[in-house]
Amino acid sequence: MSTNVILEMRNITKTFPGVKALSDVSFSVEEGEIHALCGENGAGKSTLMKVLSGVYPYGTYDGEIYYNGQLKKFGSIKDTEEEGIIIIHQELALIPMLSIAENIFLGNEVAKGGVINWAEATRRTTELLAKVGLKENPSTLITNIGVGKQQLVEIAKALSKKVKLLILDEPTASLNESDSNALLDLLLEFKKQGLTSIIISHKLNEISRVADKITVLRDGATVETLDCHAEKISEARIIQGMVGRELSDRFPKRVSKVGETIFEVRNWTAYHPIHSDRKISNGINLNVKRGEVVGIAGLMGAGRTEFAMSVFGRSYGQKISGEVLINGKPADVSTVERAIKSGLAYVTEDRKQLGLVLINNVMHNNTLANHKGISRNFVIDEYTERKAANEYRDRLRIRTPSIYQDVVNLSGGNQQKVVLAKWLFANPDVLILDEPTRGIDVGAKYEIYSIVNDLVAAGKAVIFISSEMPELLGTCDRIYVMNEGAIVAEMPVAEASQENIMGAIMRSGEKV
Amino acid sequence: MNTPNEATQTAAPSLAVFLRQNMREYGILIALVVIMIFFQIITGGVLFRPVNLTNLVLQNSFVVIMALGMLLVIVAGHIDLSVGSIVAIIGAVAAVMMVNYKIDPWTTSLVCLILGGVIGAAQGYWIAYHHIPAFIVTLAGMLVFRGMTLWLLGGMNIGPFPAEFQKLSTGFLPDLVSLPELPLLGSLHSTSILLTLAIPALLVYLSWRSRKLNESHGIEVEPFAFFVTQNAVLVAVMVFLGYQLSTYKGFPNILVIMGVLIAFYTFVTTRTTIGRRIYALGGNEKATRLSGINTDRLSFYTFINMGVLAGFAGLIVAARLNSSTPKAGNGFELDVIAACFIGGASTTGGVGKITGAVVGAFIMGVLNNGMSIMGLGIDFQQMVKGLVLLAAVVFDLYNKQKS
Ligand SMILES: Nc1ncnc2c1ncn2[C@@H]1O[C@H](COP(=O)(O)OP(=O)(O)OP(=O)(O)O)[C@@H](O)[C@H]1O
Ligand SMILES: [Mg+2]
Numbered sequence A: 001m002s003t004n005v006i007l008e009m010r011n012i013t014k015t016f017p018g019v020k021a022l023s024d025v026s027f028s029v030e031e032g033e034i035h036a037l038c039g040e041n042g043a044g045k046s047t048l049m050k051v052l053s054g055v056y057p058y059g060t061y062d063g064e065i066y067y068n069g070q071l072k073k074f075g076s077i078k079d080t081e082e083e084g085i086i087i088i089h090q091e092l093a094l095i096p097m098l099s100i101a102e103n104i105f106l107g108n109e110v111a112k113g114g115v116i117n118w119a120e121a122t123r124r125t126t127e128l129l130a131k132v133g134l135k136e137n138p139s140t141l142i143t144n145i146g147v148g149k150q151q152l153v154e155i156a157k158a159l160s161k162k163v164k165l166l167i168l169d170e171p172t173a174s175l176n177e178s179d180s181n182a183l184l185d186l187l188l189e190f191k192k193q194g195l196t197s198i199i200i201s202h203k204l205n206e207i208s209r210v211a212d213k214i215t216v217l218r219d220g221a222t223v224e225t226l227d228c229h230a231e232k233i234s235e236a237r238i239i240q241g242m243v244g245r246e247l248s249d250r251f252p253k254r255v256s257k258v259g260e261t262i263f264e265v266r267n268w269t270a271y272h273p274i275h276s277d278r279k280i281s282n283g284i285n286l287n288v289k290r291g292e293v294v295g296i297a298g299l300m301g302a303g304r305t306e307f308a309m310s311v312f313g314r315s316y317g318q319k320i321s322g323e324v325l326i327n328g329k330p331a332d333v334s335t336v337e338r339a340i341k342s343g344l345a346y347v348t349e350d351r352k353q354l355g356l357v358l359i360n361n362v363m364h365n366n367t368l369a370n371h372k373g374i375s376r377n378f379v380i381d382e383y384t385e386r387k388a389a390n391e392y393r394d395r396l397r398i399r400t401p402s403i404y405q406d407v408v409n410l411s412g413g414n415q416q417k418v419v420l421a422k423w424l425f426a427n428p429d430v431l432i433l434d435e436p437t438r439g440i441d442v443g444a445k446y447e448i449y450s451i452v453n454d455l456v457a458a459g460k461a462v463i464f465i466s467s468e469m470p471e472l473l474g475t476c477d478r479i480y481v482m483n484e485g486a487i488v489a490e491m492p493v494a495e496a497s498q499e500n501i502m503g504a505i506m507r508s509g510e511k512v
Numbered sequence B: 001m002n003t004p005n006e007a008t009q010t011a012a013p014s015l016a017v018f019l020r021q022n023m024r025e026y027g028i029l030i031a032l033v034v035i036m037i038f039f040q041i042i043t044g045g046v047l048f049r050p051v052n053l054t055n056l057v058l059q060n061s062f063v064v065i066m067a068l069g070m071l072l073v074i075v076a077g078h079i080d081l082s083v084g085s086i087v088a089i090i091g092a093v094a095a096v097m098m099v100n101y102k103i104d105p106w107t108t109s110l111v112c113l114i115l116g117g118v119i120g121a122a123q124g125y126w127i128a129y130h131h132i133p134a135f136i137v138t139l140a141g142m143l144v145f146r147g148m149t150l151w152l153l154g155g156m157n158i159g160p161f162p163a164e165f166q167k168l169s170t171g172f173l174p175d176l177v178s179l180p181e182l183p184l185l186g187s188l189h190s191t192s193i194l195l196t197l198a199i200p201a202l203l204v205y206l207s208w209r210s211r212k213l214n215e216s217h218g219i220e221v222e223p224f225a226f227f228v229t230q231n232a233v234l235v236a237v238m239v240f241l242g243y244q245l246s247t248y249k250g251f252p253n254i255l256v257i258m259g260v261l262i263a264f265y266t267f268v269t270t271r272t273t274i275g276r277r278i279y280a281l282g283g284n285e286k287a288t289r290l291s292g293i294n295t296d297r298l299s300f301y302t303f304i305n306m307g308v309l310a311g312f313a314g315l316i317v318a319a320r321l322n323s324s325t326p327k328a329g330n331g332f333e334l335d336v337i338a339a340c341f342i343g344g345a346s347t348t349g350g351v352g353k354i355t356g357a358v359v360g361a362f363i364m365g366v367l368n369n370g371m372s373i374m375g376l377g378i379d380f381q382q383m384v385k386g387l388v389l390l391a392a393v394v395f396d397l398y399n400k401q402k403s
Helices: A045-052 A077-082 A100-104 A118-131 A147-160 A177-192 A204-210 A235-243 A304-311 A336-341 A351-355 A362-367 A382-396 A412-425 A442-457 A469-475 A498-511 B015-021 B023-042 B050-075 B083-100 B105-130 B134-153 B163-170 B190-216 B224-246 B253-271 B273-283 B285-289 B295-321 B332-342 B354-374 B378-402
Strands: A005-016 A019-030 A034-039 A062-067 A070-072 A085-088 A165-169 A196-200 A213-218 A221-227 A261-271 A279-289 A293-297 A318-326 A344-347 A430-434 A461-465 A478-483 A486-492
Touching: A005 A045, A019 A045, A019 A196, A019 A213, A034 A045, A034 A177, A034 A204, A034 A235, A045 A085, A045 A165, A045 A196, A077 A085, A085 A147, A100 A118, A100 A147, A118 A147, A147 A177, A177 A196, A177 A204, A204 A235, A213 A235, A221 A235, A235 A442, A261 A304, A261 A461, A279 A293, A279 A304, A279 A461, A279 A486, A293 A469, A304 A344, A304 A430, A304 A461, A336 A344, A344 A412, A351 A412, A351 B285, A362 A382, A362 A412, A362 B273, A382 A412, A382 A442, A412 A430, A412 A442, A430 A442, A442 A461, A442 A469, A461 A469, A469 A498, A478 A498, A486 A498, B023 B354, B023 B378, B050 B083, B050 B163, B050 B224, B050 B253, B050 B273, B050 B295, B050 B332, B050 B354, B083 B105, B083 B134, B083 B295, B083 B332, B105 B134, B105 B163, B105 B295, B163 B253, B163 B295, B190 B224, B253 B273, B253 B354, B273 B285, B273 B295, B285 B295, B332 B354, B332 B378, B354 B378
Parallel strands: A019 A221, A034 A196, A034 A213, A085 A165, A165 A196, A293 A461, A293 A478, A344 A430, A430 A461
Antiparallel strands: A005 A019, A005 A062, A062 A070, A213 A221, A261 A279, A261 A318, A478 A486
16 A cells, blocks of 8 residues: 555445445545545445445444554544544535534534633634635624535534545535635645545536546446546546446537417515515516526526525515416416416425425325325325326436335435426426536436426426526526526527626626 | 336345334334233233223223324424313313203214314414414413313312213123123124124235235235234234123223224325325425425314314213313323324424324323232332333334434
8 A cells, every 4th residue: 555545445335225325335545635526316425425434333334444554443423533534514514593613613612621712712713714715703603604605614614623634525516606616726725735635526627627536436336536637537538437428418409499478477576584674586577488498597695596486485585576477367376385286386406405305205205296196085096106206216317226215315416306306296387496406417417407308398488597507508598697686687598608697797786 | 327226126025124124113013012911911810801901992092082183293293282181171161061051962072072173273373373382382271271171160070971971981882682602702792793803804805905906016015924924913913802892891982983083094194195294294394385285274284183182082081080070181191192202203293103103002001001900009100101101212213223
């Protein structure tokens, strides 16, 4: 073993009831490098990292972990943290109602005899925040800062624990481009100071940018490790390793056949649910035609989710005013039930909180929004239900041992597919997708775009909210640009470009 | 391309795997059996005597019936502490109506059930539509309705009731034909022995049919040996208990009502959209609401339902004691809630089964009954029941960690 290999995982096998998540995986990381882990949804990336970080303790998996050349038998996260192995999970684990400082030192308090030294904690927090480049007061509550900043707090927390090997599971999945870039720059900066990191991401451009090595997993096994310094690794090359074939196009082709207007929102205004004088949607006018995919571009926090949710059964905000027309006639969308009846569906961006009943199985989640479709006189026909769930599982290639698996046990990307399946089964005329490809692998993204194409080909309409501009440019017919709760530009896709969209956002910002 | 769906094959799981997966459900059933056998031995065979079995049913019916409603409340993510006080106030109202105003038992019962529903609605309104924690609202209800009972009864017992009303909890099924004394079997209650044979037969037929149907749809079924054993044990136990009851006065009316209610609520929770929605609501309220389900109304309904069942229990208790007392139903909420948690319901909502709650209620009942026969005081009884509750929840935790 060369001296600078900091971590070596040998022949790791991990099984869950009915699922072999990892089989005979070997993986090694050299000191001071950024090592990327790639693979499709459910390939076993998160599981491998949970094995490494002691979430699954020694004895619950087969194989060996060598850290700094020594065989380690980690019994818990505490053990790995003592060795400087810190993991930041796919789902952030900060406590919303505690302050930044409290979160950073949670479980690790600056205390003597159980009494916390707040002055010292605050001083150290300020230091740590400076290191990660976050300009926030240590006493600010987590709930009051955006996800991008929360991610930085997680990193500051890791730094506070004397991190030597930092593991980041999809850290940029819910960040916008500039926040992502800031985070990646930070990683590069830390690398210069000698920190080793492992990063999992489905954003291949980011990986190409920062990774020294890339290990590809497929179906719970290592496919290959690519050295980015030995050769130039293209995104296509990574994809090939991930899916085992070449994916020539990122976006499926579509011939658009746009018909008459099916859905229209007029003068939509809504206020923040707590701060009743703060407008979250400001006089929005928007329409979609049959057979059309309309994008809503904007930065994180532009108010797109809030707008969509306020339309969909007034699920967000207060003092809502405005009009919704479906097929030219005023429609009642004042409750979710009525919105669904009018033909709307909204696929949330927050799958865990708003999209899924995690402790229920795949089938029950799949049919939750359309009980009419599986029952008669309130009595569920289990065969109809089962058939539907199996159909969607196959169609969306949801990776699960069976439709009776609880959704909580699925990988992040596959959970996302279940949310989508739920709303497709509700058979809406107008589907609002809110960041539907977040945390989803390239292959699955392609499938989701294909489904969007199928829907509009069948005369339905899709509203596509996304922070990834290439995605909007690749799938939409028309794009609205939103900033600070208002539509600031509208353009056919032929005239749209990243520069155009950013320009529109900047100009609107100046005016205010 | 890989085939992520290969695990769909309908290969029957091995017995060991199957048992492990269903550990919780069988665990609790086995616990009940073990407890029963334990008391059977320690009481020198008194527990399974026909008279005592009959008593066991009579003493427990109201706990079982309230556990059905409580399970829905708990699965929906709430709790109801007021059920003991509802039992008391309904009993008091029934007494005042029948004894003081001479209103007939049928009208009285109907009014009382409706009143139970109204009480449930009054509490459910604050919980469901104003999102005040159920713990607080029903704690308030517990005090309010207990106080109202005291006031209504003026601190006294009111009774006795018309014979017709007492039949609710002391009556037995009519003996249709009087059977002659049989060799070995003794003299049997005809209707009851008929049901003793017919009901298990029906259950076996239904489960066999559903197994066949599942198989024909390619759905995984439990191992055949297991299916046979399970049904054989079930039939044996039911026939034994039914036979014991038949040698005495036959099936109590309340047993039949209880059976019908258990079947009804099992059906509602497992096969209907309403049941499905209650589980979803308890699992994640926000996601359920965003799926177009009126979660507030659903919570509201579970409390109305609880109120009606608690009202019904109030009638049974009054009929059983043949008088209404200010202390009626004292502490019942604890037995009922404990029954649900022993039966595997989760404190955070979304998890729990009717059958579990029923078995849980019987565990509590057998403990009460067995320890009373042994002559243990109420002090000991409470300690034991508390520890059993704790043990059941610890067992759950252990099970969850292992998987
Ligand atoms: N607790 C669990 N119980 C059962 N199966 C599980 C559990 N955790 C993970 N799995 C299964 O293990 C496999 C690998 O999951 P993992 O979360 O590691 O995937 P991933 O590569 O991180 O995917 P994603 O990109 O979607 O996050 C999946 O098939 C998943 O369903
Ligand atoms: Mg993952």
